[in-house]
Amino acid sequence: MSKSAYHHGDLKATLLAAAADQVANDGVDSISLRALAQRVGVSHAAPAHHFGNRQGLFTELAIEGYGLLEQELHSAAGNFREMAVAYIRFMLQHPGHFDVMFRTDLLAADDERLIAAREGSGRELRTGVTELDNPVADSRATQLAAWSLVHGFAALWRAGALTQSELGAENPEELARYMVAAVDLR
The missing domain is CATH 1.10.10 (Arc Repressor Mutant, subunit A)
Structure with missing residues (x-):
């Protein structure tokens, strides 16, 4: 421009x-x-x-990203499988935000707006994880496992690691659906 x-x-x-x-x-x-x-x-x-400064720019980008992620996750309305796909869809639609949001070395970690934005998207993510709660397992462990599953997939896709892998596929949303279908919701 x-x-x-x-x-x-x-x-x-x-x-x-x-x-x-x-x-x-x-x-x-x-x-x-x-x-x-x-x-x-x-x-x-x-x-x-x-x-x-640059840190302020990245912090604002992360705040915006967490708000966008919260909206995307809210559209999944508490369904873990749909929430996982919504998380992947967010990464695909907002890769620049995704690349910054989880890089604490780039951000002003004590920024109250960043903390609130992160907590807002985290609350939305947890609504889908409640479906996975296992009375035998610790709820925090379940939440961490679910977030690790979807974020790990998103990070692998974003990094291009799945494009050359026999585990990869053309359509990341379809692949994410296939992946989360393997999660036992009993």
Whole structure:
């Protein structure tokens, strides 16, 4: 976007969208506030005005990502299998956010808005896990196992590890459905 292309609107949202796109395509190491400003066509001080620094930018991107994840998980309405697919769908639709959200080394971990956003998506994820509760197993262990299953799959897919694997498939949502079908819901 050239300087003449950006006129009015929500500059913060424009910067976040450009950052998410760049992270998705080029990785987190490709991001600098100066390059982001150039990409959007604004002064090099504009991103610093909105985010302070690179960590502030990534924290805002993670906050936005957790909100988007919460919405996606809410659409699954407490069904573990659908929630797992919703988690995968989120990763596919928002790869730049996904790549940043779980990288605590990039984020201001004590940011109250980040903590609240993370907790909100976590609550939604747990609603699907209640279906898996086993009276013999510890509920926290069940929650951790379920999150590890879907996040691990999403991370493997995002990293490209499943494309060359005999375990992989063309359609990640279909593969996720196949994977979670193996989970015993009795």
